[in-house]
Amino acid sequence: MSKKPQIVEKDEVVIRFSGDSGDGMQLTGTLFSDTAALYGNDLATFPDYPAEIRAPQGTVGGVSGFTVHLGHYDVSTPGDYADVLVAMNPAAIKANVAWIKEGSTIIYDKDNFTEKNIQKAGYISDPVAEEKLDGYNIIAAPITSMVKEALKDFGLDPKSVLRTKNMFALGMVYWMFDRKLAYTEDYCDTKFKNKPEIARANKIALRAGYYYAETIEALTPVRINPASIAKGRYRNINGNTATAWGFLAAAEKAGLKLYIGSYPITPATGILEELAARKDLGVISFQAEDEIAGICSAIGASFSGYLAVTTTSGPGLALKSEAIGLAVMAELPLVVVDVQRGGPSTGLPTKTEQSDLFQALYGRNGECPVVVMAATSPSDCFRFAFEAARIAIEHMTPVLLLTDGYLANGSEPWKIPEMEALPSVTPPYHQPASGEYIPYRRDEKRLNRYWAIPGIPGLEHRIGGLEKTIKGTVSYVPENHEYMVKMRDEKVKRVLEKVPDLEVFGDKDGDLLLTGWGGTYGHLLTAVKELRAEGYSISLAGFNYINPLPANTADVFKRFKKIAVCELNLGQFADYLRMKLQDFRYYQLNKVQGLPFTVKEIKEFCIKLLEEK
Amino acid sequence: MEENKDLKYTPKDFKSDQEVRWCPGCGDHAILSEIQKALSEMGIPKEKYVFVSGIGCSSRLPYYMNTYGFHGIHGRAAAIATGVKTARPDLSVWVMTGDGDSLAIGGNHFIHAVRRNIDINLVLFNNEIYGLTKGQYSPTSGRGHVTKTSPFGTLEEPFSVGELVIGARGKFFARTIDSNVSLSTEIFTKAAKHKGTSVVEVLQNCVIFNDGVHDIYAGKEVKEDRTITLRHGEPMIFGKDRKSGLILEGLKLKVVKIGENGVTEKDILVHDAHEPNPGIHYFLANMRYPEYPVALGVIREVEGESYETAVHAQIEKVKAGSKIKCMNDLLNSGTVWDVE
Numbered sequence: 001m002s003k004k005p006q007i008v009e010k011d012e013v014v015i016r017f018s019g020d021s022g023d024g025m026q027l028t029g030t031l032f033s034d035t036a037a038l039y040g041n042d043l044a045t046f047p048d049y050p051a052e053i054r055a056p057q058g059t060v061g062g063v064s065g066f067t068v069h070l071g072h073y074d075v076s077t078p079g080d081y082a083d084v085l086v087a088m089n090p091a092a093i094k095a096n097v098a099w100i101k102e103g104s105t106i107i108y109d110k111d112n113f114t115e116k117n118i119q120k121a122g123y124i125s126d127p128v129a130e131e132k133l134d135g136y137n138i139i140a141a142p143i144t145s146m147v148k149e150a151l152k153d154f155g156l157d158p159k160s161v162l163r164t165k166n167m168f169a170l171g172m173v174y175w176m177f178d179r180k181l182a183y184t185e186d187y188c189d190t191k192f193k194n195k196p197e198i199a200r201a202n203k204i205a206l207r208a209g210y211y212y213a214e215t216i217e218a219l220t221p222v223r224i225n226p227a228s229i230a231k232g233r234y235r236n237i238n239g240n241t242a243t244a245w246g247f248l249a250a251a252e253k254a255g256l257k258l259y260i261g262s263y264p265i266t267p268a269t270g271i272l273e274e275l276a277a278r279k280d281l282g283v284i285s286f287q288a289e290d291e292i293a294g295i296c297s298a299i300g301a302s303f304s305g306y307l308a309v310t311t312t313s314g315p316g317l318a319l320k321s322e323a324i325g326l327a328v329m330a331e332l333p334l335v336v337v338d339v340q341r342g343g344p345s346t347g348l349p350t351k352t353e354q355s356d357l358f359q360a361l362y363g364r365n366g367e368c369p370v371v372v373m374a375a376t377s378p379s380d381c382f383r384f385a386f387e388a389a390r391i392a393i394e395h396m397t398p399v400l401l402l403t404d405g406y407l408a409n410g411s412e413p414w415k416i417p418e419m420e421a422l423p424s425v426t427p428p429y430h431q432p433a434s435g436e437y438i439p440y441r442r443d444e445k446r447l448n449r450y451w452a453i454p455g456i457p458g459l460e461h462r463i464g465g466l467e468k469t470i471k472g473t474v475s476y477v478p479e480n481h482e483y484m485v486k487m488r489d490e491k492v493k494r495v496l497e498k499v500p501d502l503e504v505f506g507d508k509d510g511d512l513l514l515t516g517w518g519g520t521y522g523h524l525l526t527a528v529k530e531l532r533a534e535g536y537s538i539s540l541a542g543f544n545y546i547n548p549l550p551a552n553t554a555d556v557f558k559r560f561k562k563i564a565v566c567e568l569n570l571g572q573f574a575d576y577l578r579m580k581l582q583d584f585r586y587y588q589l590n591k592v593q594g595l596p597f598t599v600k601e602i603k604e605f606c607i608k609l610l611e612e613k
Numbered sequence: 614m615e616e617n618k619d620l621k622y623t624p625k626d627f628k629s630d631q632e633v634r635w636c637p638g639c640g641d642h643a644i645l646s647e648i649q650k651a652l653s654e655m656g657i658p659k660e661k662y663v664f665v666s667g668i669g670c671s672s673r674l675p676y677y678m679n680t681y682g683f684h685g686i687h688g689r690a691a692a693i694a695t696g697v698k699t700a701r702p703d704l705s706v707w708v709m710t711g712d713g714d715s716l717a718i719g720g721n722h723f724i725h726a727v728r729r730n731i732d733i734n735l736v737l738f739n740n741e742i743y744g745l746t747k748g749q750y751s752p753t754s755g756r757g758h759v760t761k762t763s764p765f766g767t768l769e770e771p772f773s774v775g776e777l778v779i780g781a782r783g784k785f786f787a788r789t790i791d792s793n794v795s796l797s798t799e800i801f802t803k804a805a806k807h808k809g810t811s812v813v814e815v816l817q818n819c820v821i822f823n824d825g826v827h828d829i830y831a832g833k834e835v836k837e838d839r840t841i842t843l844r845h846g847e848p849m850i851f852g853k854d855r856k857s858g859l860i861l862e863g864l865k866l867k868v869v870k871i872g873e874n875g876v877t878e879k880d881i882l883v884h885d886a887h888e889p890n891p892g893i894h895y896f897l898a899n900m901r902y903p904e905y906p907v908a909l910g911v912i913r914e915v916e917g918e919s920y921e922t923a924v925h926a927q928i929e930k931v932k933a934g935s936k937i938k939c940m941n942d943l944l945n946s947g948t949v950w951d952v953e
Contacts, residue, residue, distance in 0.1 A: 232952060280932050281939070288725075289722065293695070296693045296722075300694060304700040417944070419940050454660070456660055462681070464682075465685060473631065
């Protein structure tokens with residue numbers, strides 16, 4: 001490779017790869033982020049794709065995008081607005097024009113800007129002019145004809161040739177950001193081990209793109225130096241995989257086998273898929289006939305002595321409601337994961353939202369408390385899946401873990417934990433020394449009942465959905481029912497022993513405390529960091545534990561003049577706080593567009609609140 | 614499951630301390646004692662049994678068994694039992710269910726359990742009525758049946774349990790009558806020994822809401838002429854005088870009289886429960902009085918790999934071929950990098 005022009009150093013950059021859902025944009029983005037992670041950048045990614053596998057080609061509805069935000073400093077969000085947009089067709093410009101920075105670089109495939117495609121995207125003749133993109137750095141690259149030319153002697157069929165277009169675009173971006181091609185080339189070799197000619201074609205397209213970017217002398221190479229991150233071994237991980245691995249880790253720690261009973265549903269399916277692949281660790285993965293069978297089979301597995309989980313999204317959680325009640329009544333360990341998406345009903349299957357909080361807390365018949373917790377970032381889905389399982393097992397209760405589409409599909413570098421450093425998980429088995437097995441005898445401290453696994457002589461017992469006495473006899477006695485209702489409620493309250501205090505980022509007191517729960521944390525953190533740097537008195541407290549709430553919540557709240565709750569719904573957590581902690585006034589920032597917050601809109605909201613008297 | 618001949622139980626050993634709360638005269642009492650009798654002779658340790666149920670009168674049965682038991686929610690017993698058996702192939706798992714529980718609200722779980730051929734024994738108490746909710750029609754109620762929710766008669770075609778089982782590629786289907794203690798005990802034993810999903814339809818009498826529903830063919834006076842008890846390898850002969858039999862005429866079964874029209878015993882079909890092709894089994898399971906005698910006994914009993922066996926075999930195979938043996942292996946697999 002020849003000498004490079006002067007490289008500009010930057011702290012961060014946001015790149016958005018965008019094209020038809022068949023253009024391989026998800027892969028392109030993933031390869032770029034893996035390369036960046038290996039180089040030592042901190043990063044966050046977010047894929048955004050249509051619900052249809054192949055929506056009509058060339059239409060805005062069919063655009064699939066993948067955003068990578070990489071930085072020399074901590075990166076907590078995939079970035080609001082892109083510095084570089086790679087647009088494989090006119091529709092990709094239409095879909096993304098609102099999400100790019102002014103003056104950003106747009107690389108597009110000139111050959112794909114045919115009259116037909118331009119009109120399909122809703123333009124008349126010239127997207128660049130119609131969107132008034134003069135002043136942007138527009139690179140109209142003939143990507144299609146370039147790959148055809150580069151691969152003309154290969155004897156590949158035209159379809160296979162066109163499939164390498166994404167590699168050409170990726171090569172261009174690699175040159176722009178001064179990256180090495182080795183990781184991607186290795187990937188091609190591994191991926192197409194049995195089709196060496198396809199591997200070679202992809203590698204040639206990649207290099208062709210790289211050299212093309214250099215040759216046109218229209219791009220300024222940018223370097224994002226490695227971030228200073230803690231020593232250790234790292235890998236990239238997305239939220240669904242991290243969730244699956246958290247359960248595996250908890251099972252190993254508890255000396256239990258893992259059972260997952262689930263039904264495919266976007267965006268939760270990745271957890272089932274990952275665990276289905278983990279038979280090497282003894283996982284039983286059961287793809288049930290429906291959502292109800294998924295959870296019911298998991299309850300059966302739990303009764304039989306497994307760590308049992310079921311994974312779903314909002315509509316599936318609705319179907320599982322009755323069975324969650326059964327697990328509450330039977331007092332068996334069970335983790336239910338709801339990877340939230342836009343609702344109600346089928347809603348927005350591939351988009352993110354936080355609107356299942358009330359369903360998680362209350363969506364069941366009877367007094368039916370469960371532990372509700374939420375993960376904050378793609379990688380900490382591992383920690384919270386682990387904790388959800390640890391609580392479920394040690395407290396003999398169902399736990400509802402909320403993630404969302406943004407966490408599930410987003411990925412980031414993750415410092416690999418030491419298994420030895422994770423807390424122990426101790427199933428509360430019935431001990432022979434405690435004498436006769438009484439199904440609903442409780443631990444004095446935690447109030448959990450004890451687990452007696454079928455197959456053990458002398459511990460035969462019957463449990464189920466009907467109200468029982470301590471001995472497990474069906475009972476309709478009024479006082480017994482009230483007693484058992486209160487016991488189940490108090491048992492969940494006592495999970496508090498495992499709930500860490502609410503942490504505050506920033507000062508412990510001040511003008512404004514920003515709060516939120518679950519997957520919005522990265523955006524809130526970025527906004528708060530920037531506002532603090534600008535001199536505002538603002539702090540952040542993100543919630544992971546919703547039921548029970550951290551013990552110090554009121555203590556944290558009372559040190560601030562204003563408290564604002566930001567969430568991707570109409571204010572469910574704010575209402576929950578109003579009910580639980582009535583002494584405070586809660587301001588709200590809400591968004592229900594199927595999209596994460598942008599840092600910009602959080603900042604604008606905060607500044608307005610801070611400046612109001 | 615390994616049989617241990619030295620294990621000696623009596624039916625009483627399987628009785629729990631719970632007071633049995635079915636109506637006096639309900640067919641469930643008989644089914645309970647038939648199951649307890651069958652289990653006492655199985656040679657399987659008591660702690661290895663798990664009885665799972667859904668909702669309905671039948672589903673109270675696990676409470677009366679001194680074994681592990683799980684009383685679930687309406688329709689879901691087969692799904693719960695699937696979790697139990699898949700997790701623990703060493704357990705003998707029984708599902709106690711009814712026509713409403715398994716064929717209406719739980720129809721999906723029923724057909725899929727049968728399709729997967731998971732090794733559970735599913736006893737379906739068929740009284741053609743909803744008992745616990747006090748007398749509404751069920752998916753097996755005959756067309757025109759007058760109930761509280763069909764005061765002018767139902768307008769629905771009923772399910773046939775055997776037909777569903779065969780349609781779902783079932784490998785074991787048997788039918789018995791609650792009052793026939795020896796046949797029921799024999800069938801429960803065979804169901805337990807069969808590897809795979811065993812569906813036993815018990816024609817059960819609801820003394821309150823559908824009394825005598827099966828009497829027209831199962832009544833004391835008529836049952837020998839109006840039912841046929843099938844046994845593998847034996848000719849399909851029935852009737853008080855043992856002169857009636859079944860032959861195949863064209864694509865249909867036909868009732869004939871031995872000694873009439875030149876029919877001899879040799880012409881009578883011999884029951885082959887082990888035939889994988891379900892054609893004849895389908896005909897037999899669907900025989901209705903008065904055209905035919907109602908078939909009792911084990912109608913279909915075909916070998917096949919059970920689901921949980923396949924699940925665990927696959928796990929062992931993958932384990933043997935994988936470098937990942939524990940979480941630390943997994944965490945460090947694939948693309949990882951060190952930050953110094």
